[in-house]
Amino acid sequence: MxxxxxxxxxxxxxxxxxxxxxxxxxxxxxxxxxxxxxxxxxxxxxxxxxxxxxxxxxxxxxxxxxxxxxxxxxxxxxxxxxxxxxxxxxxxxxxxxEIPVTRTDDLTSVQAHSTWGSTFTWHQLASAAEVLAASPTDYSAGHTYLWSWLDEPAGTIRSRMFAPAMGIEEDEATGSAATQLAARLGRNLHITQGAGSHLHTTLLPDGWTTVGGRxxxxxxxxxxxxxxxxxx
Structure with a gap:
């Protein structure tokens, strides 16, 4: 070919x-x-x-x-x-x-239902330092999402996601996890994941969310x- x-x-x-x-x-x-x-x-x-x-x-x-x-x-x-x-x-x-797409300034966003995407195991940790200290070698199966608040009133979060089930050690930025976390917490979020990627979510009615970024x-x-x- x-x-x-x-x-x-x-x-x-x-x-x-x-x-x-x-x-x-x-x-x-x-x-x-x-x-x-x-x-x-x-x-x-x-x-x-x-x-x-x-x-x-x-x-x-x-x-x-x-x-x-x-x-x-x-x-x-x-x-x-x-x-x-x-x-x-x-x-x-x-x-x-079907996934509606919106573009605002330099952000491109997609709309999805929070039931879509992979199934995650969620672990809320006490601090961003604990999230950053985690080792991917401690996770050998599934999709494990670690997160902590950076500023709860502002809706900012620090996270990482380990994904051996996807055939990768760590996912740098996981949009479907961001939509699900927004639905779980019932609010808009600004998530910093992995080495420093930024994801922005908005909560919509009936389990719908958007996730966007640059x-x-x-x-x-x-x-x-x-x-x-x-x-x-």
Whole structure:
């Protein structure tokens, strides 16, 4: 098979453009369904998006281990990237359902239901220092989300998420966890996760939430799916 372009962005950067969770974006029309999971595993990002119809926002999301019906950072990143390519794309369509997209200043946000996404084990810790001191080697299964208040009245949180079930040691920024935590706590949140990524949530009626953030481009790559698969 010929090579395909792999566009890369960092999702949920801080205001200066640092940090963020890397995301691979591939034209799904160039990669058959049977090769998407192997390619996502080969690329090694926490998620890879395959865009099947850029005009209508139809896409699939894969971690290195499995397809995901919804995930936050891939949908935010895909929405930003499609807009940068000239597509209006006010709705994304993933297996979980339709996802409205909004853009305010430099934030791109997606709307999702708090029941979507992975199942997390939640641990509220006493301080941000305890969150930062945690070791990913202590977590060998599932999706474990550690968090503490930075400023409870202001709704600011420090967090990390360990995700061996996704085939990665630690997820830098987890949008679906942010939507679920906003619903659990019943309020809007500003979350700093991982090395310093920023996620912004808003609480909506009936379990709906938005999660958004800033996105920054990275240099593209190329990959050759199929027999003898390689990433260039």
């Amino acid at each position: 010929t090579t395909v372009d792999v566009h890369v962005v960092r999702v949920f950067t801080d205001p200066s453009g640092a940090h963020g969770n890397p995301l691979a974006i591939v034209d799904g029309r160039e990669v058959p369904s049977s090769l998407r999971q192997p390619l996502a595993a080969q690329l090694g990002y926490s998620e890879t998006v395959f865009i099947d119809d850029p005009a209508d926002g139809v896409l699939q999301i894969f971690s290195p281990a499995a397809e995901m019906p919804f995930a936050g950072h891939p949908t935010v990143g895909a929405a930003w990237w499609l807009h940068s390519q000239g597509y209006s794309c006010d709705v994304l369509r993933v297996p979980a359902g 996105v920054a481009p990275e240099p593209p790559r190329q990959a050759r799916p199929g027999a003898g698969m390689e990433v260039l």
